[in-house]
Structure formats: structure tokens, C-alpha cells
Amino acid sequence: MMPDDKRRHDFTNHLGIILGFAEVLLTNMSPEDARRSDVEEIRKAATAALALLAGMFPDPITNDTQRDSRQNP
Amino acid sequence: MGVVLVVDDIEGNARLLASLLTADGHSVRTAANGADAVRLALSVHPDLVLMDVMMPEVDGFEACRQIKGQAATRLTPVVLVTALTDTDDRIRGIDAGADDFLSKPFNRHELLARVRSLLRLKRYTDDLDTAESVIVSLALTIEARDSNTDGHCQRLAAYAVSLGRALGLDEDDVAALERGGYLHDVGKVGIPDAVLLKPGPLTDDEFALMKQHTVIGDRLCGELRSLRKVRPIVRCHHERLDGTGYPDGLRGDAIPLLAQLMGIVDVFDALTTVRPYKAALPRARAVEELKAEAALGWRRADLVGTFLSLVERDLP
Ligand SMILES: [Fe+2]
């Protein structure tokens, strides 16, 4: 594995933990809880950071062609 | 609900998985490295192992291989948690005996659904003997990943058996057709969800990857002597008589007969059921499509004819 892959992997890991626990907190908080919007900000920021990371290391697969029923796997 | 062994060297990850799974009613044990995972698998007898691939020293692949290598834990399902797009990881994971894969960062609902269906499967296979349970569990694991193919394997097995009988094949061949129905797409375990479940058209690269399910499946069956007659079905069910099929572009009689039969019933079932990329066609349109494929020289018209007369007789 290239050092870049390793760094992306670690980064994704940590962001995934932040996002995951924010979701756990949101599930466990009552709908009226005043802290909900704070945790919601954490969740949004982690989601945005993950999307940003994916944008910085895009998939190699890009060009589009038609798929028809003959492509049935 | 069952006992899940979570293996991750990053404590936050292990704790996150543990709290998600506990909230869903499972009991969770955790291990921080591959060596502990193998030890705990032996002493705790978990119903499922959820294991990170990238860990120092004994990594997830090696730990999986060791769990699958011991008689006491061989049938314990192991799910490897890998980076999002890593096909190499999947192929290495299959070689190590992994039952399924989850991509990080994972979707909570997908995680819980996957765990539940694998636990259901574990309870089911606990009641079967070894050889049969390996086959059934492989096949049903694939189906569990893709809700659109619900029942596909079972239907193919049934169609293929009646087609084989109608053609007067011997019982060995008919048995191979039945197993082939369950196993023909077993190689899809090596295809990432992003491609397998993609709703839109596939790109060239994605389609090339998808075609690999035939080769991967063939390789998986290669380990099992009892699947000798099933392997050609798995590898060649997408070949066409005119050489435009895959993976080998075989022509005419070079395509094993059993694979030709599976190809016919597979197309019919795929057309008449919903897939991520298309709606179901009415039966009559599927019949036309199969006839058209015979006319194009992709399939033997006599075999297609026999199958269609069965369809008309048995499936009102
Ligand atoms: Fe297939």
C-alpha cells in the first residue's frame, strides 16, 4: 500500500469515528434536547470532510457508457 | 441476535461498532489485534466476526485465514471491513476465506442489516452438514447483499433442473445444474457494492470488473472437488455461441452445454425480475428477447425452444 493510501485510510477512519459517534448521540438524544443542534453541526462537518477527502482522491473510474440489458451480470 | 466479535486496532472504531451493535440487541466482544481475534474466536465461539483489514502484525486477512483454517471456527462467518474502493482487498479477502465485506466509512443501516442477515444465515447453516452448508451459505450471502436478486438463485436452480430433465440429461448433470443455479454468481462476492448495486449504466471499467464475477466464482469453486461439474457453469454462463460473450469469448460447442442452459434460464429470470438498473419485463417480452438472442446466434434455438415450451406449460 502506498503512503498516500495509508494516510487517506487513517484519515477516513478518524472522520468515520467522529461521524459515527455523532450519529449515535443523535439517536440517543431526545428530540427536544438543546444540544442536538451542536451535535448536528459535528455530524455535518464530518460528512463534509469525508466528501472533501473523496474529492481529493477521486476514483479512477470515470468515463460513462450506456448500460443495456445485455450487461446483465 | 447473536454474539459478534469486533476486531479493530483503533479503539474508537471498535467502540463505535460495539455501541451500534449493542443498541441493536447483539452482544459484542472486542479484540484489538489479529492474534487476539483468533484466540477469542476459539474461546468465545462468536456467531459473527467483524474485522478490520488493516492492523499491525497479524492483519485482518491473516487472522481470517487462521479462523477459517481451524475446524472449530471454520464456519464462523467473517466480514472484512475494507477501504471503499479496494478491489484488490476483496480478492485477497476471498482467498483468505472471508464471507463478506463492508466498506468504510460504513452506513449504519447497511451495517446492521448485513449483520442481521448473516446471523440468520449462521443459525440456518448450523443445522446443515458441512459441504452443503458451505455451498448454501456462499450463495445466500450473495443474495443477502442485493435485495433485488431475492430468490434468483432458487428460481434458477428450479428452472435449470426442469430444463435438464426435459432434455433427458443424466442425474449427475441435473445435480450440477441445481448447484449451478445456486452458485453461478457466487463470484459477485468479489464485486464492490458500488458496482454491483449501481442503479445507472455501468462505465466500461465497471463492466469489465463486473465480468470478473465469472472468473472469481470459478476460482472459488476450484477448491472443492465436489464442484467439478459446477465450475464450467460458473465460468461460462455468460458466453455466447458467436463468441461475443465473456469471460473467454468461447464459440459454439466450446461452451459447455450445462453453461449454455444456465445462460438461457439466467437471462429469462433476470429479464422478468427487477434489477437495480431496470424494471421487470412482462413474460411475453422476455420470451421475445430470448428468441431474438437465438436468432442473433447467441444461443441454440433448440435449447431455447425447449425452455420456452416448459415456461408455457409450467408457469401460467
Ligand atoms: Fe452471472
Ligand SMILES: [Fe+2]
Ligand atoms: Fe444470475
